[in-house]
Amino acid sequence: MIPLSEPVLSGNEALYVQECLESGWISSAGKFVSRLEKEVASKVGLSHGVATSSGTSALHLALLVAGVVPGEEVLVSDLTFIAPLNSLRYVGATPVLVDCEPQSWQMNVELVRNFLVRDCETRQGKLFNKASGGRIAALMPVHVLGHPVDIEPLRALASHFELPLIEDASESLGAFYRERPVGSTATIACYSFNGNKIVTGGGGGMLATDDQALAEKARYLSTQAKDDPLYYIHHEIGYNYRLSNLQAAVVVGQLEQLEHFVQKKRQIADFYRKELNTWQGLLDFQVEQDWARSSNWLFTLLLAGRASTSLGSLLETLIENKIQVRPLWQPMHLSKPYSSCQFLHNGRDWSADLVGRAISLPSSANLSEDQLARVCAQIGEFLRCL
Numbered sequence: 001m002i003p004l005s006e007p008v009l010s011g012n013e014a015l016y017v018q019e020c021l022e023s024g025w026i027s028s029a030g031k032f033v034s035r036l037e038k039e040v041a042s043k044v045g046l047s048h049g050v051a052t053s054s055g056t057s058a059l060h061l062a063l064l065v066a067g068v069v070p071g072e073e074v075l076v077s078d079l080t081f082i083a084p085l086n087s088l089r090y091v092g093a094t095p096v097l098v099d100c101e102p103q104s105w106q107m108n109v110e111l112v113r114n115f116l117v118r119d120c121e122t123r124q125g126k127l128f129n130k131a132s133g134g135r136i137a138a139l140m141p142v143h144v145l146g147h148p149v150d151i152e153p154l155r156a157l158a159s160h161f162e163l164p165l166i167e168d169a170s171e172s173l174g175a176f177y178r179e180r181p182v183g184s185t186a187t188i189a190c191y192s193f194n195g196n197k198i199v200t201g202g203g204g205g206m207l208a209t210d211d212q213a214l215a216e217k218a219r220y221l222s223t224q225a226k227d228d229p230l231y232y233i234h235h236e237i238g239y240n241y242r243l244s245n246l247q248a249a250v251v252v253g254q255l256e257q258l259e260h261f262v263q264k265k266r267q268i269a270d271f272y273r274k275e276l277n278t279w280q281g282l283l284d285f286q287v288e289q290d291w292a293r294s295s296n297w298l299f300t301l302l303l304a305g306r307a308s309t310s311l312g313s314l315l316e317t318l319i320e321n322k323i324q325v326r327p328l329w330q331p332m333h334l335s336k337p338y339s340s341c342q343f344l345h346n347g348r349d350w351s352a353d354l355v356g357r358a359i360s361l362p363s364s365a366n367l368s369e370d371q372l373a374r375v376c377a378q379i380g381e382f383l384r385c386l
């Protein structure tokens, strides 16, 4: 089986884990946790990092410390893995779903602008959705598949309307927006170290911010909101969201290879594009924007023309031939828990269109050219028989 996205653990991971085991520091404090927090923050251009048990718990903490409360509304990408939407429900907020744009597949910033300017009103310094009456509390763009969102205009809108910008960069660590690392523009940026992400600890996550008070609050909430170093005194409901030193050790080992992984993934994407380019008219690709340097976390192609309706049979054929592939995520406005949410689009439902035609191909950093060629040959055979 050629795997979709398998961790490559050939660096110092085992050495660092061994060090944890020998020192006894395996739990929620230790030098690898601190080192991970410093190194990720510095890589993404933010001053403070707080390691968490998962990317989802990082998102949950980000919303809590940004002050999002029940009944408030947050603009979030419609085309995304479901985790950021679930984190919104954990704080009782209502997602406002924003369609993607068809080139980069990221949140369409024009839709956000139109909504904030035309469909919202300011009362006593706060912004309200005219249709629902709910207060708009934050913007939550998700950088999907390793490609950044067009973040500069979004940042400008967030500043103008005084909204926190919470960026879900779980899939895009190592990517750049212009010269800046993805996440560096955020009020709070969140990352994931889940098993299939670009660097992994088996599980884990991180939030990063330039705001020391937000970082301290997040750390406090992640450790059951304990108010005294000795006595068990609590003034708030907290969470057990800390990352173990053992997992942090793995991620630190992985992080040393981040640039190498990104380089490999970009080579994999180049290979697929070049090799599959002969199928113009039947295949399309995500277009890397001028301002973007994608980490190509999961290379994803689109069926086009008369191949557009063949997604199911192509997925089946590849899986039968021991090539692990995946469709994209069901669009959030079509998934049951979020189907009643307001969905901003411009008359054409791009996320459903893309999801109906998209297939993610094997993208592990250790794939050989032979394996990549086998994937392309199998796709070619399928398209030839259409």
Ligand SMILES: *Cc1c(COP(=O)(O)O)cnc(C)c1O
Pocket (backbone or CB within 6 Å): 054, 055, 056, 057, 080, 081, 083, 084, 142, 168, 170, 171, 191, 192, 193, 194, 197, 204, 205
């Ligand atoms: C993976 C992922 C997360 C968080 O994942 P965890 O498994 O909780 O670490 C959040 N958002 C997106 C877009 C993701 O792909």
